[in-house]
Amino acid sequence: MTQPKFKIRKGDLVEVITGRDKGKRGEVIRVIPKEARVVVQGVNIRKKHQRSYTVGGQTVPGRIIEFEAPIHISNVMLVCPQCNRPVRVGIRREEGRRIRICKRCGNEIG
Ligand SMILES: [Zn+2]
DSSP: OOSOOOSOOTTOEEEEOSSTTTTOEEEEEEEEGGGTEEEETTSSEEEEEEOOEEETTEEEOOEEEEEEOOEEGGGEEEEETTTTEEOOEEEEEETTEEEEEETTTOOBOO
């Protein structure tokens, strides 16, 4: 298998299970399959300093931009809406579709 299939998708609610942001929850904004990384809303915030610059004779002051840096997909777990906690996810195949199942309560996550 050359392309790993991830159980986490854009729009999912996930919880960080390790690292600096452990316990934080947020929505997945972006999945980067090539790097096995995800960008999660409000998680792994980095600050970038933007220098002031001049546009049409007007100076735009420098500022600090906050943005979410990608974290490794293994550092987050999907939150089951039924259990309201991070859970392991199983896959059930049905009519060619992959349906994600909470391994704890058996609920379909979709
Ligand atoms: Zn569940």
